[in-house]
Amino acid sequence: MIVVAAGTNRIDPYLIPALDGVAYGLLVFVAASGLVFCFGVANILNLAHGMLYAIGGYTAAALLDGGWASLALALAVGVLAAAAAGVLLAGLLTPVATGNHLSQALLTFGVALAGGSLLVAGFGPDDPQVQVPAALEGSVLVAGHRYAAYRLVFIVVAALLAAALYLVVRRTRAGMLVRAAVDDAEMVACLGVSPARIRAGVLAAAGALAGAAGVLGAPIIGPGTDTADTVLLLSLVVVVLGGLGSMAGTLLAALAIGEIQTLGVALLPSAAPFLLFAAMAAVLAVRARGLVGNWRAA
Amino acid sequence: MRDEVIRRARGGIAALVLAGLVVAPWAVDDYTTSILARTLALALVGVSVALLTGVAGMPTLGQTAPYAAGAYACAVIGSRISDVGVVQLVVAAGAGAALAALTVPLVVHARGVIVLMITLAIGELAVILLGRWRSVTGGTDGLAGIPAVRPFWGLPPLASDQARYLYALVVVATLVGAVLVLLRTRAGLLLRAGRDDETRLRASGHRVPLHLSGAHIAAGAIAGAAGSLLVVVQQYISPADFGFDTSALLLLGVVIGGTASVGGALVGAALVIAARDWLFGALPGHAPLVLGALFVATVYLLPGGVDRARGRFRPPNAAAHQPDPPATHDQATVPELRR
Secondary structure (H helix, E strand, C coil): CCCCCCCCCCCCCHHHHHHEEEHHHHHHHHHHHHHHHHHHHHCEEEECCHHHHHHHHHHHHHHHCCCCCHHHHHHHHHHHHHHHHHCCCHHHHHHCCCCCCCHHHHHHHHHHHHHHHHHHHHCCCCCCCCCCCCCCCCCCEEEEEEEEEEHHHHHHHHHHHHHHHHHHHCCCCHHHHHHHHHHHHHHHCCCCCHHHHHHHHHHHHHHHHHHHHHHHHHHCCCCCHHHHHHHHHHHHHHHHHHCCHHHHHHHHHHHHHHHHHHHHHHHHHCCCCHHHHHHHHHHHHHHHHHHHHHHHCC | HHHHHHHHHHHHHHHHHHHHHHHHHHCCCCHHHHHHHHHHHHHHHHHHHHHHHHHHCCCCCCHHHHHHHHHHHHHHHHHHHCCCCHHHHHHHHHHHHHHHHHHHHCCCCCCCHHHHHHHHHHHHHHHHHHHHHHHHHHHHHHCCCCCECCCCCCCCCCCCHHHHHHHHHHHHHHHHHHHHHHHHHHHHHHHHHHHHHHHHHHHHHCCHHHHHHHHHHHHHHHEEEEEHHHHHHHHHCCHHHHHHHHHHHHHHHHHCCCCHHHHHHHHHHHHHHHHCCCCCCCHHCCCCHHHHHHHHHHHHHHHHHHHHHCCCCCCCCHHCCCCCCCHHHHHHHHHEEEE
């Protein structure tokens, strides 16, 4: 990507990184919202979440050939495969007592380790190249700068996905059950909804979201051996920053992380990892009590 | 009566194991000795994990952060300022404690699975920092050629694998002994009490967050000291030594050992690390797959370890969910309190 620093405006050189930050942030939002559901509803720290994203990423790398049909196929296959992995995870977690976080975390880590190994065995140890649809391969002019067309379209698609997610959680019966389970899982169980089914459903939805993020975001955070770790870490930081109270909080946190990772790197190249630390420390210090209150209620 | 017999037997076994560890370097080859020494360092980190997870009730996946801080502080001191082991050990423990103190505000108000999540993020961010801060850490290439350590002023440098192993063994035994003694004092009692019933302890006027901060910093110091041992043993470190999988392996080892037992943590961590090293040698390429399956199998096969682990760390809302703890829970925790 070429940044033309010809503008007289002082903000101008930072426009492209800021736009990149929005794309990055929306990607992290879609990936992290799956982890938020897992954590908020099922109270499971799913350490295999990054692996679910990697499934989507590898699917995209394997199936995309530059056409629109391949993108649709990759999206369908990636979402289904990651959702199936989520259901498998829920099945493996069934015998583990609810509320036993240590065992759950260790089990999901084992699945992440084994799954990552299988992905590397299946797709090779090198980071594969991802081919975006030919129509989106070029760049477009944004306020006098050239910008990758795919990322611009990705911003729109991810924003639509976020809006759809909001509508599903707010307006549908499944979304209501999910919100009710966050507030009071025992009461939902009393209403006759099996907690095991909610858990399987939530893990499948988390897998589907991670898979969709993996396919669509493959040109941004591409599949590779480090992908699972990176996505898991970014999603965790989003959960820490955004809490579990609202989707708006998650979205804001994800966008903040996107800007830190792109605009932050452009402004203060050496300080970006410190910035993630500092953001986490600041948020936790400012609203430690409130945040824990939220989490405890969850 | 039975307790007395078990305690004696435990003491006897511990003495036997220690004697075996002292003579081990003369029974095996140099390579195995250096592997053993590295396992000792990791087992010491396991002790700090057990201190937080089992004793204080804050399950952690981030003890690699103070471990790394100690290791890099020791490596920098060792190659630029002093090759005296005591100095390196104190500096490394101080670095670990300082990092733990910095992260106290992040974890001290959280409980249960949230601590797990926050500490995991801290550990991962620490590894990223190590990779980026090239001028000090050498980036992902790591730091190599750290000169051999001399344990004390005037002593010769530790030139052989056996000597470095024995140095690590002495340090680990001393620190573990100190931890065991500390846990028998009032401080240990307060930590366990806070883990088992925080509300009651708060109501009786104890400052639980203060105790937890103290435990967190102490655990950081122990992990930092372990980092110094790693540097002494390997004379080379890189961010790969402090990855997320190391944290998870140590937590698994601590769970196998029974979460609140320091001796159990030592044995469990050593077992898990040894299993990993053996697997990576025996099955190149498929080791992570087998290791992952072992994680899953261990969770299923250790119902005892899993159940004991259950009451030993705070559920996010213990009061709301367990208004009336079952009788077995009481039996499990009361002897723990008396000790």
